[in-house]
Amino acid sequence: GQQVMQIPQYQHVQEGEDFTTYCNSSTTLSNIQWYKQRPGGHPVFLIQLVKSGEVKKQKRLTFQFGEAKKNSSLHITATQTTDVGTYFCAGPLRAGNMLTFGGGTRLMVKP
């Protein structure tokens, strides 16, 4: 079936280092959404990308949608301990714009 793949599954970084997670879809997406789940918490919506090649920034977070609208990335500059959590991408791969979530990338930051 149609899938959304995320890599890496886990990432340990030293505080202050950069971090990137990648999301790849088996098919072209009309949009892609990113969510963050803190340890013990629930996913919280971060952003949605719609246009081919779109780049959006939220403070130290940079989100990018590929030109072919099949991949996306989230880059965090100078990680902080507050960035710890699992980052999920999600795209409408099913009928009726139902979201399919990627497996997530778990970010751990060493102070």
Next chain:
Amino acid sequence: DGGITQSPKYLFRKEGQNVTLSCEQNLNHDAMYWYRQDPGQGLRLIYYSQIVNDFQKGDIAEGYSVSREKKESFPLTVTSAQKNPTAFYLCASRLNGNSNQPQHFGDGTRLSIL
């Protein structure tokens, strides 16, 4: 999210017992969803409802049942047929099932076997 309330926060199930997880939303959203999350894993869709009085099976519906008698409520029953129910259950809602609106999640229910 403040608009979606899941209860209880923790639940223990005895063997052979059915248990029901509550999900209530006051966001006036049409669509509601149930996901299962195992430790260190992603979200797997159990059931979803695009509109009141209608629901559809997701990817892992076996051993679960739902109802959608009211717009604001979408309870999930974990039946005794679900042999490995220990997981974190997340309820979510969206304004309209066919839209590109983001999903809002509840705080989740952690279910364990006694």
